[in-house]
Amino acid sequence: MSEQPAHKYAIENPVALAPLGESPLVSVVVPSYNQAAYIRETLDSILRQTYRPLEIVVVDGASSDGTVDVLKSYEGVQEVTWRSEPDRGVVDAVNKGFARARGRIIGIQSSDDCYAADDVVDAGVRVLKEDATAGLVHGDITKVKEDGEELYTTSFPFFTLEGLLCKRTRIHQEAAFFRRELLDAVGGWREEVSYAADTDLFLRMAFRTRIVKVNRVLGIRRMHPGQRDEQSARIARAYGRMVDENEDIARLPSALRRAAQAGKYLTAFRYNPGGSEWVRTYYLYRAKLTHPRAIPRGEVPLRYWVPGYLPARIALSRVKRLLLRCLGKRSKRS
DSSP, X not given: XXXXXXXXXXXXXXXXXXXXXXXXXXXXXXEESSOTTTHHHHXXXXXXXXXXXXXXXXXXXXXXXXXXXXXXXXXXXXXXXXXXXXXXXXXXXHHHHHHHOOOXXXXXXXXXXXXXXXXXXXXXXXXXXXXXXXXXXXXXEEEEOTTSOEEEEOOOOSOOHHHHHTTSSOOOGGGEEEEHHHHHHHOSOOGGGGGGHHHHHHXXXXXXXXXXXXXXXXXXXXXXXXXXXXXXXXXXHHHHHHHHHOHHHHTSOHHHHHHHHHHHHHHHHHHOTXXXXXXXXXXXXXXXXXXXXXXXXXXXXXGGTSTTHHHHHHHHHHHHHHHHHHHHHHHHHO
């Protein structure tokens, strides 16, 4: 069965977008802190882009792990500018980068992620040039382990506001480019929701411009210890606050408001801040009951729908091992 049509939403006050011209400057902002093991790969993936003109704006928070030595090795590369000084965290770093960026088109690349191919920037610019009403373009990502081994690749559907609100689609910063006018209109990252600051920015943009999703992998996200993704409780709280404080969401039709609430529940389900499998199952049901289209049939495995399934399975597995051990000892005595 084909997917039901999404709820339509007409952008009320779109940001005016001036013609980009033949070759607009693209700025890629790279916030950095103690990522010496990965930042060279990040910067090289940007420098390998076939598109020009291009500038890379690195904002480092006074790293102490050798990152600065890596940055110094790029001092002769005209397209790379960097500064290393104490800051108030990644939100402060990104906003400093926005202030320094001169490009008509802007991207954000974490210092442990990279672009998936050499023509990613070219692909993003092409969409924004050909579609004068689009202020943001994004694509899929591949998640990899610390050593680069592939985990999985996303395959998000075409963009709709409903899909963004209920997390049927997502915009990843390592696979997105947006117009400068749009950033100036909505502002930068917000410290109040620092653990969902990129999502918050893209959500605010979604109410001011048309967003286009391209069906190809644009970014690579590296998963490793110490990432902000491991701060489960903070991410869930920040996401909930983002939704609750967004005035544009408050003015939406009821169906789209419910989609936003379902997105909150699904975020709590994914990050499970309390660690309880029973509570995790509760959030899943809340999301489904609040906005059924948020979870298509068969998308979430059965084990998450049955309360206590995982703890019961673990307990049964332990009992099974114990029985096998007892039987093994008995057979040896006989």
